[in-house]
Amino acid sequence: MGKLVIVGTVAFDAIETPFGKTDKILGGAGTFIGLAASNFNVDSAVVSVVGGDFPQEYLDLMTDRNIDISGVEIVKDGKTFFWSGKYHNDMNSRDTLATELNVLADFEPKVPEDYKDAEVVMLGNLHPLTQMSVLNQMETKPKLAILDTMNFWMDCALDDLHNTIKHIDVITINDEEARQLTGEYSLVVAARKIHEMGPKYVVIKKGEHGALLFHDDNVFYAPALPLEEVFDPTGAGDTFAGGFAGYLAKTEDYSFENMKNAVIYGSTLASFCVEKFGTERMLNLTASEVHKRLGQFKSLTQFDIELT
Amino acid sequence: MGKLVIVGTVAFDAIETPFGKTDKILGGAGTFIGLAASNFNVDSAVVSVVGGDFPQEYLDLMTDRNIDISGVEIVKDGKTFFWSGKYHNDMNSRDTLATELNVLADFEPKVPEDYKDAEVVMLGNLHPLTQMSVLNQMETKPKLAILDTMNFWMDCALDDLHNTIKHIDVITINDEEARQLTGEYSLVVAARKIHEMGPKYVVIKKGEHGALLFHDDNVFYAPALPLEEVFDPTGAGDTFAGGFAGYLAKTEDYSFENMKNAVIYGSTLASFCVEKFGTERMLNLTASEVHKRLGQFKSLTQFDIELT
Secondary structure: OEEEEEEEOOOOEEEEEEEEEEEOOEEOOOHHHHHHHHHHOOEEEEEEEOOOOOOHHHHHHHHHHOEEEEOEEEOOOOOOOEEEEOOOOOOEEEEEEEEHHHHHHHHOOOOOOOOOOOOEEEEEEHHHHHHHHHHHHOOOOOOOOEOOOOOOHHOOOOOHHHHHOOOOOOOEEEEHHHHHHHHOOOHHHHHHHHHHOOOOEEEEEEEEOOOEEOOOEEEEEOOOOOOOOOOOOOOOHHHHHHHHHHHHHHHHHOOOHHHHHHHHHHHHHHHHOOOOOOOHHHOOOOHHHHHHHHHHHHHHHHOOOOOO | OOOEEOOOOOOOHHHHHHHHEOOOOEOOOHHHHHHHHHHHOOOOEEEEEOOOOOHHHHHHHHHHHHOEOOOOOOOOOOOOEEEEEEOOOOOOOOEEEEEEHHHHOOOOOOOOOHHOOOEEEEOOOOOOHHHHHHHHOOOOOOOOOEEEEEEEHHHHHHHHHHHOOOOOEEEEEEHEEEEEHHHOOOOOHHHHHHHHHHOOEEEEHHHEEEEEEEEEEEEEEEEOOOOOOOOOOOOOOHHHHHHHHHHHHOOOOHHHHHHHHHHHHHHHHHHHHOOOOOHHHHOOHHHHHHHHHHHHHHHHHHHHHHHO
C-alpha cells in the first residue's frame, strides 16, 4: 500500500440548489479528496491552510478517518477560505456568489516529512505554482503525480499551468476546460494535445455524462450512474479525483488497465457525493454501500458479446 | 432468425456541415434503419413511399442488401420527400432549412403480405397514426414493436402519439424529447414516466454521450465511441435503431440482457454512420470493420473489478 499526499483547499462552502440552501458548511477540494481516498484505508496526508475560525470538529472528522492533518496549517488570526455558489435548475451550471480567499491568499504548502516519499501525489485545484511547490518538496519522485485544475488558472496563470503540467502523469479536467486549454472541440483531439503538454494520462470529466480516460491511443469511458436526483454537485469532481488517487495508492498498480478500475471507483464515490449537501453523504458512507454501488456500475456497463 | 418490418421515410437529404455540403443525396429514416439492419442478414422489408424522381439505383442499393422493397410505393407523378439541414459548429444542433413532404403527405403504409407475421416491427419516425397503421396490419402480434419519434409529434400530435405508444414494447427517443414528453429533467424519472405510458423498455439517445436502456429498475449505459471528428450526424439515431432492431430480429432473444448487446451493436453502427455524409459510410461497411469496432467498444467500457 502506497502513501498519498493531497494538496487542496479546506474551506467553508455555502451552497444554494433548487432543493435548498446551506449556511457555511465544510467544503474544499482537499477535504473532498481526502474523504474519498479514506475509503481505501491508505495512509494519506492533506496539505492545506485554514483560519482560526475553522472548527476543531471538522479537523477531527479527518483525523477520525486516518487522514494526517499535520500539513494543515492553522493561521490563528486569519479566516478560512470561503466559497459560495448557486446552482441553476438543471444543476449543470452554477453562479459563484462569493469567493473570499482569506488565508489561502498567502498559502505556502508544507509537505510533512513523513510524506516526502509518498508514492502518489494528488494536486487539487490551486494556483499551478502552489501545486508545483508540493511536487518540488518531494524527496523521491512520486510514482504518480495527478493534477486537477480549472478554467480560472487558464485565464490568469496559463504559463505557470503549462510549466506545472509538464511534470505530472495524470491530469483531471472537465470537458469545457479541456476544450479551452487546447482550442479543440473534439475531446479525442483535445486529449492528444494535452498528452503533448506532458501528462501521459488524461481524464476528462463530463459530469452527468461520466468520464473519459485517455492514454496514447487507448480510451476508457466510465459513465456516471443515472440518478433520480442530483441534490448538490459540489465536490463531485474532487471526490472522483480522490477515489481515483486513493485506489491507485492502495493497489500501487499504475497501469492503464488498473487505472480503468480507478476511474470506476472515482465515479462510484462521486455518485454518492451528489446525494446530499457538501460532505454529508461522504461522512456517512459504508463499505457495503460502496460495494453494492460498484455492482450497479458493473451491471450498468458490462455486456456479453463474444468476439471470436 | 426473425423477420423485421421497418416503416420510415426513404428520402432525399441535402446536408451542410462545417466540413462541406451535399446536393440531394439518399437519406430517410427507413433507409438508414434498413441499411443498419442489413448487417445482420435478417429478412427485412422497408415500407415507405417515394416519387417518380427517385433513382432506381437507390432502390437497387437496398435490394442488393437483401432488403425487401415491395412495400416501397412509387408515386410516378409525385416528388420524393426532401429534407435539408445545416449543422452548427459543435455538430450537436442543427437548423432545418427545408422540409418538403411531397408524396409523404398522403402516405398510407402497406405491409407486404410476407411480413405480416414479422417478429420485429421497427416504426421509424413518422406521424403516430402512420406508425399505428403498420401495427394494425400485422396478422400476428409481433414479439417486439419498437418506435422512434421526435419532438415534432409531441408538439402537433401528442394524443395520437400517446395512443400509439401504448401498444409498443420499446421506445427510442433522445434526451431532450424524453424531457419534453414527461416534463421531467432527470432521465431516470423521465424513463419511469414513459414506462407508465406503455413501453416496457425505454432507450434514451444522448448523441455523443451515448445511450441509456431502461427496463423496470434496471439501467444500461452504452457510451458513444469518442471520435476525432463527427463528419455528419444525419441518420445516426436511425442507424442506432436499425442496428438495435436488426440484432434482436437476428437473435430472437428479447431479454434485457440481450437488449444490452443490441444497444452496443446500435452504437457501434452509429459510430460509423457519422464518419461520412449521409449513407456513404454505411454503404461501404464490411463485417470485419464492424467486428473490430465492437472490440473497441469492449475495451472502451469493460473493466475488471471482482466483487466478492
